[in-house]
């Protein structure tokens with residue numbers, strides 16, 4: 412039995428009355444997913460409406476791969492925020508309007524390149540709002556991790572001298588903070604242990 416096929420079934424239409432529950436074979440089933448009726452009336456999620464409006468091609472336009480990518484990224488951010496109880500929602504349209512340069516190093520990003528970063532990470536009290544989201548390159552995103560913007564700046568110019576080989580190196584932030592950034596590499600670390 413389908414909701415649309417045979418004539419002895421009430422056809423599910425776009426009417427709001429159809430929302431909620433209905434009884435089918437003695438079981439109550441959720442019909443919220445049917446409330447917009449036949450496939451031609453299938454509900455278009457808000458974010459897609461936004462993208463379609465932005466591109467000015469009407470509601471039935473096919474999303475570009477970049478639009479789909481932004482929808483995926485926004486959705487992943489929102490899911491993570493919801494799980495962590497972090498305030499806010501971001502949309503793919505907001506992401507699409509971000510500048511095309513990395514917010515940290517300034518490199519120009521082509522459509523599809525780079526990623527988006529919460530300037531103040533959720534772990535550091537940042538919210539999931541567009542004002543806290545920047546576009547950046549993958550390298551900066553990895554290096555920044557959950558540092559605050561000022562910690563990231565501090566880390567970018569940080570130089571240590573290896574106590575074994577004397578080379579300059581950029582210590583890992585967590586090790587440097589813990590006062591353990593004394594050697595430049597695994598091999599120097601091993602030498603310092605057996606010295």
Ligand SMILES: [Zn+2]
Pocket residue numbers: 513514515516517518547548549550551552
């Ligand atoms: Zn960058």
Ligand SMILES: [Zn+2]
Pocket residue numbers: 573574575576577578594595596599
């Ligand atoms: Zn070394």
